Amino acid sequence: MVRVVHTIAELHKILSPLWRKGDPVGFVPTMGALHDGHVSLMKQAKADGNALVVASVFVNPLQFGSGEDYDEYPRDLNGDVKVARDAHADVVFAPSVAEMYPRGFLTYVDQDKLTDKLCGAHRPGHFRGVLTVVLKLFNVVRPAHAYFGQKDYQQAVVIQRMATDLNLDVKLHVMPIIREPDGLAMSSRNVYLGSKHRQEALVLHQALSRANELVAAGERNARKLAGEIRKIIGQSKSAKVDYISVVHPETLEDLNDISGKSVIAVAARFGKTRLIDNVIVE
Numbered sequence: 672m673v674r675v676v677h678t679i680a681e682l683h684k685i686l687s688p689l690w691r692k693g694d695p696v697g698f699v700p701t702m703g704a705l706h707d708g709h710v711s712l713m714k715q716a717k718a719d720g721n722a723l724v725v726a727s728v729f730v731n732p733l734q735f736g737s738g739e740d741y742d743e744y745p746r747d748l749n750g751d752v753k754v755a756r757d758a759h760a761d762v763v764f765a766p767s768v769a770e771m772y773p774r775g776f777l778t779y780v781d782q783d784k785l786t787d788k789l790c791g792a793h794r795p796g797h798f799r800g801v802l803t804v805v806l807k808l809f810n811v812v813r814p815a816h817a818y819f820g821q822k823d824y825q826q827a828v829v830i831q832r833m834a835t836d837l838n839l840d841v842k843l844h845v846m847p848i849i850r851e852p853d854g855l856a857m858s859s860r861n862v863y864l865g866s867k868h869r870q871e872a873l874v875l876h877q878a879l880s881r882a883n884e885l886v887a888a889g890e891r892n893a894r895k896l897a898g899e900i901r902k903i904i905g906q907s908k909s910a911k912v913d914y915i916s917v918v919h920p921e922t923l924e925d926l927n928d929i930s931g932k933s934v935i936a937v938a939a940r941f942g943k944t945r946l947i948d949n950v951i952v953e
């Protein structure tokens with residue numbers, strides 16, 4: 672059975688006995704439109720022995736820029752509750768915008784450097800919105816463990832930085848990307864793709880897989896890898912690349928050469944749909 676609550680007060684009624692006993696709460700923050708990527712996070716939270724698993728479903732207006740897809744973002748709370756129940760989550764916390772940002776709200780979390788790169792460079796203010804809502808959700812849920820997907824690699828890094836910098840008492844777990852059978856990384860935004868763009872979007876995974884193979888075969892030059900990725904993504908007529916970057920896994924600084932663990936990250940638009948994907952290479 673999964674309980675669905677909409678207010679912080681209701682959630683606290685459920686959680687306070689656990690907090691008092693010191694029982695660990697596992698937390699999966701989401702914006703809903705749940706898919707198997709989210710399911711893997713909830714199942715991991717359960718498998719890790721958390722006494723209770725909370726999944727939040729909140730489409731956070733703060734992390735969408737003007738002209739982005741806040742209004743169109745898929746919303747299906749009933750469907751999400753079923754997915755969460757089947758993934759053995761115990762509580763779905765689905766607050767309203769007014770519950771999270773009551774009148775008079777004026778406080779935000781900003782982070783230097785890490786948030787200017789990759790998606791941050793293309794979506795000004797996005798990570799300010801993400802960090803603000805995640806810190807609020809952490810304060811509301813007080814989880815011992817929180818679970819994020821590697822697909823949003825930069826998001827995981829900036830949240831880890833915030834947790835370290837602000838001494839948050841939560842352990843972050845970053846779980847592998849879950850893919851469709853044909854390789855497309857699962858994303859709530861995939862529902863926007865028509866069949867043509869859905870097919871063309873496969874170039875992202877194909878390009879990253881090729882880069883991974885090249886690294887395994889000894890290629891170390893980031894420019895050459897990016898060139899190969901660009902060539903493969905270019906096979907899609909619609910793809911408009913935002914970035915192809917080879918970066919340090921923690922600082923997210925661009926690398927010239929791969930000499931240790933590195934992340935190859937891409938973002939591209941197919942029609943109106945912006946997709947991201949990445950691969951971690953050694």
Ligand code: PAF
Nearest residue numbers: 700701702731801804823
């Ligand atoms: O990854 C997401 O779905 C969102 O960015 C998050 C972490 C739930 C914050 O709104």
